[in-house]
Amino acid sequence: MPDTPSPHPPSAPVILGNEPGSFPHSVLAERHPAIIRQVRDAFPYGPAQHRALDALLAGCTKGVVEPLPVDAHDRARWEAWGMAECVGRSWYDIPWLWSESYFYRQLLDAVGHFGPGPWQGIDPFRPFKLAELDSPETDEELAALGALSADDLDRALLHGSLWGNRADLGFRLSAAHAGSADTAPGLVADDSETLWSLLPSTGAGTLCLIADNAGRELIPDLLLIAHLLERGRIGRAVLHIKPYPYYVSDATTADVLDALRRLTGARRAAVDYGRVLWSAMADGRLALRAHPFSAAPLPYADMPDDLRGELATAALTVVKGDLNYRRLVGDRLWAPTTPFGDVTAHFPGPVAALRTLKSDVITGLAPDTEAALVAAEGQRWRTGGTHALIQVRT
Numbered sequence: 414m415p416d417t418p419s420p421h422p423p424s425a426p427v428i429l430g431n432e433p434g435s436f437p438h439s440v441l442a443e444r445h446p447a448i449i450r451q452v453r454d455a456f457p458y459g460p461a462q463h464r465a466l467d468a469l470l471a472g473c474t475k476g477v478v479e480p481l482p483v484d485a486h487d488r489a490r491w492e493a494w495g496m497a498e499c500v501g502r503s504w505y506d507i508p509w510l511w512s513e514s515y516f517y518r519q520l521l522d523a524v525g526h527f528g529p530g531p532w533q534g535i536d537p538f539r540p541f542k543l544a545e546l547d548s549p550e551t552d553e554e555l556a557a558l559g560a561l562s563a564d565d566l567d568r569a570l571l572h573g574s575l576w577g578n579r580a581d582l583g584f585r586l587s588a589a590h591a592g593s594a595d596t597a598p599g600l601v602a603d604d605s606e607t608l609w610s611l612l613p614s615t616g617a618g619t620l621c622l623i624a625d626n627a628g629r630e631l632i633p634d635l636l637l638i639a640h641l642l643e644r645g646r647i648g649r650a651v652l653h654i655k656p657y658p659y660y661v662s663d664a665t666t667a668d669v670l671d672a673l674r675r676l677t678g679a680r681r682a683a684v685d686y687g688r689v690l691w692s693a694m695a696d697g698r699l700a701l702r703a704h705p706f707s708a709a710p711l712p713y714a715d716m717p718d719d720l721r722g723e724l725a726t727a728a729l730t731v732v733k734g735d736l737n738y739r740r741l742v743g744d745r746l747w748a749p750t751t752p753f754g755d756v757t758a759h760f761p762g763p764v765a766a767l768r769t770l771k772s773d774v775i776t777g778l779a780p781d782t783e784a785a786l787v788a789a790e791g792q793r794w795r796t797g798g799t800h801a802l803i804q805v806r807t
């Protein structure tokens with residue numbers, strides 16, 4: 414049950430990556446080098462790009478944070494996001510969220526994504542995202558749509574969007590047990606009843622959905638939006654995506670178009686949803702938004718006023734995935750029973766988190782749920798990607 418925010422928000426330490434053996438440390442020391450290897454192998458990059466990737470690999474594992482070039486198109490933005498406080502320091506000693514976000518910014522620079530030049534706009538993660546979108550599993554999931562009864566659709570599409578969050582390609586790189594993600598773990602928190610109460614069937618409000626991964630996560634997110642529009646639970650949806658490739662599989666506009674084509678090219682129920690979405694984009698009932706802050710190394714509590722104003726008008730904002738959850742709760746190591754409502758009191762409107770657990774951050778657990786998880790799995794439940802939550806602050 415959602416809780417009322419207390420007047421004195423608690424505090425907790427910001428997560429750093431400087432503890433050897435910790436999950437954040439493993440991401441900086443192992444996952445980032447693996448991502449550089451994967452990107453290097455996926456494209457016929459030239460000597461200059463390989464030298465830049467070598468420099469990034471050495472810098473982000475053994476060196477210090479280097480500033481963006483003085484003529485970088487977004488240098489002023491990164492200065493506003495705290496670059497000066499991080500430059501010259503080890504990637505392990507600064508906030509983990511900042512390190513990770515800056516790694517992807519630097520990786521895109523190294524492969525020439527921001528240009529000018531022939532590699533401008535080329536998404537280094539596209540081959541992996543397309544392979545996942547075109548996988549037989551996507552066909553199976555789309556085919557299963559037709560078997561759902563009208564009464565099942567609300568819950569099935571909400572859970573489809575939730576568990577779709579396992580489609581995190583960065584995570585798959587280092588999750589040795591990725592296969593076991595298919596066992597049906599329980600939810601560690603479930604405020605879905607409150608979520609539906611915010612989207613009544615007479616609703617004409619706006620849903621903001623802050624997307625996470627492309628492919629097999631974005632497809633169920635789009636299906637949920639189509640369903641809510643069809644059922645008249647919302648009048649309009651705004652899909653927040655990334656302005657540039659990010660965290661390997663985070664969705665950009667190109668990924669939305671690929672997903673829409675996958676739906677409109679499918680059969681039976683899926684193609685109908687695809688057509689609903691296509692016409693909703695044409696008449697404005699579905700809008701895309703790629704605010705620069707969606708790729709910022711900062712918590713949502715620090716969002717700029719224009720974005721705050723937009724989200725304040727939404728009947729509900731659905732925040733997808735692990736990274737967005739970390740940003741929602743400040744990427745701090747809260748006690749797991751810390752009320753979700755307290756740590757999200759900063760959010761400008763009703764907010765629902767749909768997340769599979771893939772990092773240490775957690776809030777809003779009932780004490781007996783935490784006790785049962787620890788008894789069964791030690792602390793593995795936090796990072797294994799096999800548990801999920803639906804948490805709402807009204």
Ligand SMILES: O=P(O)(O)OC[C@H]1O[C@](O)(CO)[C@@H](O)[C@@H]1O
Pocket residue numbers: 440444513578581583584625626660733734735736737739769771772
């Ligand atoms: O795609 P998601 O659900 O945001 O997960 C992102 C993953 O990347 C991480 O940032 C670790 O690199 C964790 O937050 C999580 O494991």
